[in-house]
Amino acid sequence: LMVWLRRCTHYLFIVVVAVNSTLLTIDAGDYIFYTDWAWTSFTVFSISQTLMLAVGATYYLTFTGVPGTATYYGLIMTVYTWVAKGAWFALGYPYDFIVTPIWLPSAMLLDLAYWATKRNKHSLILFGGVLVGMSLPLFNMVNLITVADPLETAFKYPRPTLPPYMTPIEPQVGKFYNSPVALGAGAGAVLSVTFTALSCKLNTWTYRWMAA
Numbered sequence: 001l002m003v004w005l006r007r008c009t010h011y012l013f014i015v016v017v018a019v020n021s022t023l024l025t026i027d028a029g030d031y032i033f034y035t036d037w038a039w040t041s042f043t044v045f046s047i048s049q050t051l052m053l054a055v056g057a058t059y060y061l062t063f064t065g066v067p068g069t070a071t072y073y074g075l076i077m078t079v080y081t082w083v084a085k086g087a088w089f090a091l092g093y094p095y096d097f098i099v100t101p102i103w104l105p106s107a108m109l110l111d112l113a114y115w116a117t118k119r120n121k122h123s124l125i126l127f128g129g130v131l132v133g134m135s136l137p138l139f140n141m142v143n144l145i146t147v148a149d150p151l152e153t154a155f156k157y158p159r160p161t162l163p164p165y166m167t168p169i170e171p172q173v174g175k176f177y178n179s180p181v182a183l184g185a186g187a188g189a190v191l192s193v194t195f196t197a198l199s200c201k202l203n204t205w206t207y208r209w210m211a212a
Helices: 004-023 033-062 068-088 104-116 121-145 150-156 180-211
Strands: none
Touching: 004 033, 004 068, 004 104, 033 068, 033 104, 068 104, 104 121, 104 180, 121 180
């Protein structure tokens, strides 16, 4: 009974982490809705996505110990998000305006770091964390610039969840405006190392609890 209870707990943790990661980043692809602060929001969202991917994917990867599970985790987040983004489509937004954050390439780099260093956790934390932090903003910027006529579309389809008094009267320029990818990647590279380490520690705690 205890063996099965622990196995079920393992899968429950994976589902909880994956779902919560997705929920916390579900609107993180909506940079374009914040047209006046697009690059500032891109920087902030890049960091949030980097941290959620680093925590969830590393936890899953070190729990199973099998390279490839980080990519699988990224796929889970992607599928969850696409389903959630269906709500935007249902509201009448065109497909080419709905942006889904790109996690898969960064998750693949995490797997690669783990595999190439023969499943060394310290290398995973340092190399994998940096790779995720630096790559994710880059991939998402490529994702963002493929949106067709962002300004025109944004004003044609105003964000339904933004109350009128929150709508900016004139364009503002955030302090991150000039280099959103560099700032997102720089901050992400530092922070994701910390969170990758935290995720490995979380895995250790979980193992200890399950082995009790």
